[in-house]
Amino acid sequence: MSKRVVNILVPLISIVLGLIIGAIVMAVSGFNPMDGYIALWNGIFMDTYTMGETVRQITPYVFAGLAVAFAFRTGLFNIGVEGQLIMGWLAAAYVGQAFELPTFIHIPLALLAAAAAGALWAFIPGLLKARLQVHEVIVTIMMNYIALHVANALIEVISGGAERTPKIHESASLRSEFFESITDYSRMHWGFLIALLVVILMWFILEKTTRGYELKAVGFNQHASQYAGMNVKKNIVLSMIISGAFAGLGGAMEALGTFENMSKLHGFTGIGFDGIAVALLGANQPFGVLLGAILFGSLKNGGLNMPSEAGVPVEVVSIVIALVIFFVASGYIIRVALERFSKKKKEVK
Template identity: 70%
Template sequence: MSNTVKKISIPVISVLLGVIVGTIIMLVTGYSPVDAYTALWNGAFGEVYFTGEVVRQVTPLILAGLAVAFAFRTGLFNIGVEGQLIVGWTAAVWVGVAFDLPKVIHLPLAVLAAAAAGALWAFVPGFLKARFRVHEVIVSIMMNYIALHVTNYMIRNVITDKADRTENVFPSATLRSDFLASITDHSRLHWGILIALLCVFIMWFILEKTTKGYELKAVGFSQQASQYAGMNVNRNIILSMVISGIFAGLAGAMEGLGTFEYASIKGGFTGVGFDGIAVALLGANGPIGIVLASILFGFLKVGALNMPLEAGVPNEMVDIIIALIVFFVASSYMIRLFLEKISKNKSKKGEK
C-alpha cells in the first residue's frame, strides 16, 4: 500500500470509526442514530440558510487549521492559534470602528491589522524558541491567556468607554455582502471564504514552490542538518511562527469583520483556534485536507444545533463524535499498523 493511499485512508477511517462509536453511544443511551444523523444533515443542508452558515463556519476553521499546519510542517507546534485569533479579531474591529474610510482602503487595512496582530503574537514564542530554546508549546499556551485578558482590557478601556462590546464596524470595513445574504436566505455568509481559499493556495505555494518553503521544511526535519547546509535556523523558526500567526490573525478577522462585526468581552476562549488543531490533524497538515476537514467540522457544528429540536438528541453528542474522530486520528499509528497488516496478507496471498 502506497504512502499516499495510507495518508488518505487514515483520516477517512478515523471519521468512520468516530461515527460508528458515536452511533453505539447513542444506542446505549437510548437515542435513535437514524433520527440524530437525519437531523444533523437537515440542520446543515436542509435549507439554503443552513448551508450558508456551514460555509461561514468553515471559513475561520480553514485559516486556524492552516495556522497549526504551517507551523507543524516546519517542525513547530503552534498551540497558541486561539490567542493569535483573539488579538487578530480585536485589531480588525478596532480599525473597523476607529476609521471611516473608503471600502477599498478600509477593509484591506482592517484585514491587514488582524494579520499583523496575529503575527506579532506568534513572534514572541518564535523568538523565544529561536533565541533561548524555550519550548513553543509552553509559551504559546500562556500567550493564549494573555491575549484573552489583554484584549478584554483593550475593549473595555481603550476601544470603548467601559462598555462590554464595541460598536459594529463601519460598513466600509465589513466582509458581509447583500448578494451572499440574498442567495442564502440572509445567512451570515461573507466574502471571507475567498480569503481563506486564497490562503490555502498561498500555504501550498510557499511550502511546495519556493526556496524559502524548502528551507522552512528542512529546518523542521533537522535543525542540525539545515544549519550545516548554511541555513539560518533561528530566522526560519521565527518566520515560520510569524506566518502561522498571520493565518491565525486572519481567522480572527473573519469573525470580527464577517460573522459578528464587533468585538466583545470574552469570559473564555472562542474554541476556533483549538478546533484548528483538530482540523490540521484530520487534514494531515495538507492544504486540501484542511479544507475537507474544515467542511466536515463546519457541517457537524452547524448541523448539531438542529439535533435537539428535530430528534431530541443533545448537540453535545456531536462534540463526542468530534472528540472520537480526533482520538482515532491521534491513534493513527494503530490504524497504520492495521493497514500494513492487511497489505502484507494480500501480498502473501498473491505470492501463493
C-alpha cells in the same frame, strides 16, 4: 495499495469509525442514532440558510487549522493560535470601526491589521524559542490567557466602557447582499474565498519557494540545516510569524464577517484550540486542512440542530468529533492494518 491511497483511506476510515462508535454512544444513552444523524444532516444541508451558516462556521476553522499546520510542518507546535486569533479579531474590529475609507482600501487594511496582530503575538514565543530555547508550547499557552484579558481591557477602552466595540463601517464588512439573497439572510460572507486563497498561499510557500524549503528543513533537522548554512533562528521566528498571521486572519473573519464587532470574552472562543484537531484531521497539509475544516465546521454547525429536532444533547456531537480525532490520531494502527490487508491480497493472487 499505494501510499497515496492509504493516506486517503486512513482519515475516511477514521471518520466512519467515529460515526459508528458515536451511534453506539447515542443508542446506549437512550437516543435513536438514525434520528440523531438525520438531525445532524439537516443542520448542515436542510436549506440555503443552514448551508450558508455551515460555510460561515467552516471559514475561521480553515485559518486556525492552517496556523497550527504551518507551525507543525516547520517543527514547531503553536498552541497559541487561540490568543493570536483573539488579537487579530480585535485589530480588525478596531480598524473596521475607527476609519472611514473606500472599501477597496478598508477591507485589505483591516485584514493586514489582523494578520499583523496575530503575527506580533506569535513573534514573542518565536523569539524566545530562537534566542533562549524556551519551549514554544509553554509560552504560547500562557500568551492565550494574556491575549484574552488584554483584548477585554482594550474593548472597554475602545468602546468607552461598553461590552463590545462599535459596529464596523459598511466599507470594512465582508458580508454582501448577494450571499444574503441566495442563503436566506445567513451570515455567510466573502471570507470563505479568502480562506481558499490562503490555503493555496500556504501550499505555494511550503512547496514552491526556497524559503518554504528552508522552513521545512529547519523543522526536520535543525543541526543539519545549520550545517548547510541556513539561519535556524531566523527561520524559527519567521515560521511563528507566518503561523500567527494565519491565525490573526481567522479572527478577522469573525470581526469583519460574522459579528462585525468584538464583544468582551468570558472565556476562549475555542476556534484556536479546535484548529489543532483540524490540522490533525488534515495531516498538516494545506488542502487536507481545508477538508478537515469542512468536516469539523459542518459537525459543529449541524450539531446545533440535534437537540431541537432529535432531542440528542449537543454534547454527543462533541463525543463524535472526539472519536473521529481519536481514530485519526490512531491512524498508524489503521495504516498498518491496511498495509497487511494489501500484502495478504497480493499473496492470494
